[in-house]
Amino acid sequence: MKLVFAGTPEVAVPALDALIASDRHEVAAVVTRPDAPAGRGRRLVASPVAARAQAAGIEVLKPVHPRDEDFLARLREIAPDCCPVVAYGALLPKTALDVPAKGWVNLHFSLLPAWRGAAPVQHAILAGDEVTGASTFLIEEGLDSGPVYGVLTEQVRPTDTSGDLLTRLAFAGSGLLAATMDGIEDGTLHAVPQSAEGITLAPKITVEDAQVDWAAPALRVDRVVRGCTPAPGAWTVFRGERLKLVSVKPLPERTDLALAPGELSAGKKNVYAGTGSHPVELLWVQPQGKKPMLGADWARGVRIAPGEHVGAADVR
Numbered sequence: 001m002k003l004v005f006a007g008t009p010e011v012a013v014p015a016l017d018a019l020i021a022s023d024r025h026e027v028a029a030v031v032t033r034p035d036a037p038a039g040r041g042r043r044l045v046a047s048p049v050a051a052r053a054q055a056a057g058i059e060v061l062k063p064v065h066p067r068d069e070d071f072l073a074r075l076r077e078i079a080p081d082c083c084p085v086v087a088y089g090a091l092l093p094k095t096a097l098d099v100p101a102k103g104w105v106n107l108h109f110s111l112l113p114a115w116r117g118a119a120p121v122q123h124a125i126l127a128g129d130e131v132t133g134a135s136t137f138l139i140e141e142g143l144d145s146g147p148v149y150g151v152l153t154e155q156v157r158p159t160d161t162s163g164d165l166l167t168r169l170a171f172a173g174s175g176l177l178a179a180t181m182d183g184i185e186d187g188t189l190h191a192v193p194q195s196a197e198g199i200t201l202a203p204k205i206t207v208e209d210a211q212v213d214w215a216a217p218a219l220r221v222d223r224v225v226r227g228c229t230p231a232p233g234a235w236t237v238f239r240g241e242r243l244k245l246v247s248v249k250p251l252p253e254r255t256d257l258a259l260a261p262g263e264l265s266a267g268k269k270n271v272y273a274g275t276g277s278h279p280v281e282l283l284w285v286q287p288q289g290k291k292p293m294l295g296a297d298w299a300r301g302v303r304i305a306p307g308e309h310v311g312a313a314d315v316r
Contacts, residue, residue, distance in 0.1 A: 147191030214262035
């Protein structure tokens with residue numbers, strides 16, 4: 001089939017690579033978000049998908065919005081059979097959905113109908129799911145509600161961050177998307193409507209969502225840190241400034257550490273914080289304006305006083 005691939009971030013690149021490598025399909029063009037400011041100089045930088053497509057000599061389309069008439073006209077000129085999508089980042093209007101004869105097919109990183117929305121991997125970790133996966137489905141105007149072509153499952157490991165899990169799903173899902181294109185092309189694969197039961201939503205995680213509530217159980221604190229890593233980054237407050245939490249470890253066995261929620265206790269090689277249940281060890285933290293560091297090194301540098309807490313409301 002002639003394909004137009006839509007995607008933007010690094011997580012979409014493995015799927016694009018798989019389709020470029022296919023001897024059954026032609027990636028005629030790529031649709032991605034416009035160049036965005038990045039780095040200290042805030043200069044405009046092409047998306048990872050755009051950079052990969054340009055390196056492969058593939059035409060790149062960067063509409064401000066996919067309803068733009070110039071974009072739609074070019075899409076009709078290309079006349080793709082199908083448009084595979086991975087994390088494109090914009091809603092597709094019906095005028096775009098109607099162009100390819102076999103529709104737009106999305107690779108979504110959950111087992112639909114669970115976790116429809118922008119942040120399925122983060123929400124799977126926040127919810128404590130033990131198994132998640134990826135689905136390919138035919139895009140319709142509803143939010144991730146179209147019929148499903150194929151799925152794969154992936155174990156959620158106890159120490160997985162959303163970045164770890166998303167990376168594994170991106171590579172495994174690239175094969176699923178390529179196989180879905182094959183099945184659509186030869187007519188052996190047919191989309192099946194999603195179940196009306198088990199629907200959960202996964203809206204984008206905000207910076208406010210990523211603030212740790214130390215009154216929550218240690219297991220919840222750990223899930224928030226892992227689910228919000230690398231983005232937007234879990235955080236708390238220490239001495240009026242934001243402190244990013246890169247990695248923590250629940251310690252249910254430390255019954256000797258009777259710490260109030262948010263209360264800190266620093267030893268020679270470790271630093272602990274109280275929660276609503278048992279303490280957690282702060283393995284890696286990132287003070288404001290600094291690079292990530294071992295929690296114990298941070299604690300030595302700030303000289304934590306007895307009874308001092310993280311989690312105060314005021315942020316400078």
